[in-house]
Amino acid sequence: MQNEYGFVSLKTVTTILVLMLAVYIGFKIIPPWIDYFSFQDEVKQVLKYSKVQSLTEKEIKQSILRKARELHIPITERDIHLKRHGDQLKLTMDYEVRVFLPLGLERAFPFSIEVQS
Numbered sequence: 001m002q003n004e005y006g007f008v009s010l011k012t013v014t015t016i017l018v019l020m021l022a023v024y025i026g027f028k029i030i031p032p033w034i035d036y037f038s039f040q041d042e043v044k045q046v047l048k049y050s051k052v053q054s055l056t057e058k059e060i061k062q063s064i065l066r067k068a069r070e071l072h073i074p075i076t077e078r079d080i081h082l083k084r085h086g087d088q089l090k091l092t093m094d095y096e097v098r099v100f101l102p103l104g105l106e107r108a109f110p111f112s113i114e115v116q117s
Contacts, residue, residue, distance in 0.1 A: 025101060029109075032097040035071045036111045042067040047089050047117035057082050060089075073097075089117045 046063045049055075055063070061080050068075050074095055081092045092114045099107045 021102070028099050028101060029107070032099060032109050032111075035073060035097075036113075039067065039071050039073050040113050040115070042071075043091060043093075043113055043115050044117070047091060047115055050089065051087070051117060057084075060091075064091075091115045091117075 043064055046060060046067065050060045050063075060082060061077050064080055065075070065077060067073075074097065075093060079093050079095055083090045092112070094110065094112045097109045097111065099109065101107060
């Protein structure tokens with residue numbers, strides 16, 4: 001707010017800067033979480049339809065890798081662990097997304113997906 005002389009107070013400027021920084025950091029941190037939940041849903045769908053289509057383990061992994069590339073998820077075929085127990089499939093994978101923040105700071109977000117079908 002302006003005082004009687006037309007100057008903006010230091011408190012107001014500080015508040016605006018803190019809010020801008022919070023919004024910026026939010027824009028950097030939220031997308032990996034959105035991608036994680038979207039990818040987890042895609043993996044569930046792949047496993048669900050793999051039973052119907054009788055896909056091999058390699059075909060399942062390739063389908064998951066295609067989805068990962070679409071969402072820019074940093075995984076490789078070695079990161080996907082698929083186990084069969086009769087007609088049940090269990091898929092687990094871990095990956096990490098690094099987010100670069102202002103002032104040279106970096107934050108790593110570990111994600112883990114475990115799906116059974």
